[in-house]
Amino acid sequence: MLSAPLFMAGPVPIMPAVVVTWAIMVVLVIGAILLKRRLTAMPSKTQAAAELLVEAVDGQIRDVTGAPPGPYRAFIGTLFLFILIANWSSLIPGVTPPTATMETPAALAGLVFGSIIFFGVKGGGVGGFLRGFALPNPVMIPLNMLESITRGFSMFVRLFGNVMSGVFVIAIVGSLAALLVPIPLMVLELLTGAVQAYIFAILSMVFITSAVEKGTPQPDPENPTPENKES
Secondary structure, three states, X not given: OOOOOOEEXXXXXXXXXXXXXXXXXXXXXXXXXXXXXXXXXXXXXXXXXXXHHHHHHHHHHHHXXXXXOHHHHHHHHHHHHHXXXXXXXXXXXXXXXXXXXXXXXXXXXXXXXXXXXXHHHHHHHHHHHHHHHHOOOHHHHHHHHHHHHHHHHHHHHHHHHHHHHHHHHHHHHXXXXXXXXXXXXXXXXXXXXXXXXXXXXXXXXXXXXXXXXXXXXXXXXXOOOHHHHHO
């Protein structure tokens, strides 16, 4: 979606989507700080809702990876919350959600691509991560590398396309129909925004898990380690 820059930071134009992104980041950071300072043994409604969200994220990470959620919770949880709020910002009059512009979904896909490398190297070392591209045999190296790039591109296109189309539909219906007619579409947009945030976060976790598993040495059943013998 084309829009005029709000102001210039030297030679760099600052677009509305960038300002909305900054606002969302500020809300998330300040909200997290305030919530952390007010944690109690007897949780308030806000703390209970936050704990429920953390438990839901942890549950999804366990279901996808089968591993403790600790190493992934911060990244996946923040990714989900940011995309969710960004998608829902379309319901604020005059606000274009950052995820309806090409730059934000592309940046998010870039973050996921970087996280795949980070967690893959962390799980199996540089050698293990690179060896993962040679599975199941070295002939697949070019295709595996291409796949790692196209995964991020597909996530970018999916998020950008779905959010942008929803914004267009609401804007068109709102301009042609009465005030109350777009309300069902806005409710649908809330659901669509939540689903898109969930899908993006889950796909990120799936791709990260794949990189970690490929880079981690697997036990050889013919030459079990002492730990495997004991089990």
